[in-house]
Amino acid sequence: NAGVTQTPKFQVLKTGQSMTLQCAQDMNHNSMYWYRQDPGMGLRLIYYSASEGTTDKGEVPNGYNVSRLNKREFSLRLESAAPSQTSVYFCASSKSPGLIGDEQFFGPGTRLTVL
Amino acid sequence: SQQGEEDPQALSIQEGENATMNCSYKTSINNLQWYRQNSGRGLVHLILIRSNEREKHSGRLRVTLDTSKKSSSLLITASRAADTASYFCAGGGGSNYKLTFGKGTLLTVNP
Numbered sequence: 001n002a003g004v005t006q007t008p009k010f011q012v013l014k015t016g017q018s019m020t021l022q023c024a025q026d027m028n029h030n031s032m033y034w035y036r037q038d039p040g041m042g043l044r045l046i047y048y049s050a051s052e053g054t055t056d057k058g059e060v061p062n063g064y065n066v067s068r069l070n071k072r073e074f075s076l077r078l079e080s081a082a083p084s085q086t087s088v089y090f091c092a093s094s095k096s097p098g099l100i101g102d103e104q105f106f107g108p109g110t111r112l113t114v115l
Numbered sequence: 116s117q118q119g120e121e122d123p124q125a126l127s128i129q130e131g132e133n134a135t136m137n138c139s140y141k142t143s144i145n146n147l148q149w150y151r152q153n154s155g156r157g158l159v160h161l162i163l164i165r166s167n168e169r170e171k172h173s174g175r176l177r178v179t180l181d182t183s184k185k186s187s188s189l190l191i192t193a194s195r196a197a198d199t200a201s202y203f204c205a206g207g208g209g210s211n212y213k214l215t216f217g218k219g220t221l222l223t224v225n226p
Contacts, residue, residue, distance in 0.1 A: 004157075033213075035216075040218065041218065042203065042216050042217055042218035042219060043158070043203070043216040044216075045213060045214075045215075048213060058213070090157055090158070092157075092158075102207070103148065103160045103163055104158075104160065104214060105160070106157035106158045106159070107157050108156060108157050109155075109156070109157055
């Protein structure tokens with residue numbers, strides 16, 4: 001099992017460009033999450049999907065959109081990238097929507113730089 | 116808002132020593148989790164302690180939880196250079212299956 005995979009690993013964008021970060025998990029997990037990690041800020045939740053077909057905003061959703069394509073895949077889209085979105089992005093998944101605060105499994109991250 | 120706040124922000128010890136990291140949180144939780152992050156990598160789950168538990172062990176890890184003080188501690192015994200990483204606590208609770216992470220403790224274990 002690959003666990004949680006993310007593509008791309010690195011990306012450089014110019015201000016105003018758009019891109020989609022891809023995430024997939026092969027653990028048959030119900031819930032998936034997108035975080036960003038900035039120095040001194042810890043991890044902050046952008047969006048999450050408690051189960052297939054549902055998505056909800058997290059702590060810092062502005063400037064992002066998400067799609068839960070199917071049970072395996074959860075993508076994050078930046079419509080018009082800004083320098084403030086320079087960060088490391090992590091996708092995560094957890095098993096059961098019936099357990100609050102379940103253990104999460106993380107992908108390796110995408111390092112995004114917006115010039 | 117940050118649910119977990121780790122203390123200290125950075126800790127440097129010698130191999131073989133014990134490392135203790137603390138975490139405080141603000142609101143009620145269902146469980147408290149600890150994660151490790153090696154430089155440039157994703158987070159890895161270490162241990163979960165439920166709100167009705169006071170202490171839990173896993174290998175060289177010992178976690179305590181004091182819900183009355185809204186605090187937890189992670190003890191790593193007989194540390195190794197490979198334990199060098201950032202450690203995060205995360206409070207699980209409230210609605211919608213979310214975890215809220217602290218800013219982490221950077222542990223450096225010197226050989």
